Amino acid sequence: MSKLQNDINSLSVWCTSNKLSLNISKCVVMSFSRSHKPHPPVYWLNGQKLQVVTTIKDLGVTVDNELNFANHINDISLRAHRVLGLIIRSGRDFRDPYTLIRLFDALVKPILVYCNIVWAPSSDQLVNRLESTQRKFCKYLSWFLNSVAAEMSTDDVYNYFKINSLSCGRQACDLLFFYKLVNGIVISPEILAQFSLICPRAGLRHGRLLEIKKTTKNYVWNGPRSRIARLVNEHSSTLNFFGGSYNQFTKNVKDQLYNHR
Incomplete structure (x- = not known):
């Protein structure tokens, strides 16, 4: 603890010497522990106590103190659903389903795949959470198939439009x-x-x-x-x-x- 606090103090001195101001409100402490009730140490920066958090967003990825990335997957799934809703509402008059597929690939899929090497899900629940957005999109695409849509599963729509799973x-x-x-x-x-x-x-x-x-x-x-x-x-x-x-x-x-x- 003392070594890390010394490093924080050295960082503060270096920033002051180089006329670089720090936004302390964006500086936080997060401890990684298997304990159900961890007791994170207290750290100070420029005389202010740093806030203790259990999740933080870094370069667009939400990291939690258990490193399971469930919060990140839930966040991007909600964002992707909102963008998908916008595409569906805006594309009601479209007649070519492949135009919608291109919009999905350009606007929705990047949300679901960004930096996935870091946070790729390990549980079936989280995998299905991600896949649900694309499956909802495929369900909407099935309406373009008219009478046969009622007999087609989501996997059938995947095959018909040649769509691969996110996994x-x-x-x-x-x-x-x-x-x-x-x-x-x-x-x-x-x-x-x-x-x-x-x-x-x-x-x-x-x-x-x-x-x-x-x-x-x-x-x-x-x-x-x-x-x-x-x-x-x-x-x-x-x-x-x-x-x-x-x-x-x-x-x-x-x-x-x-x-x-």
């Missing part, structure tokens, strides 16, 4: 991120060091590519590193992560994950 898109993002990381397109030695390659063993035709570290902590097992490592191992026998062009790798990923192209 497939998140998996594609994970695989593409790992490819960019190991091929130097994304330069981050700190993140790259989190992944440990496994040396292939003689006699094994297909083996795992990355080591999966055992853990009893859900936030570690469901976090980006473990999730991406499991996904890379799942596709290591069919995808070449260390060669070829990025465009070709992207095509290969989509061919494997997407139901529709």
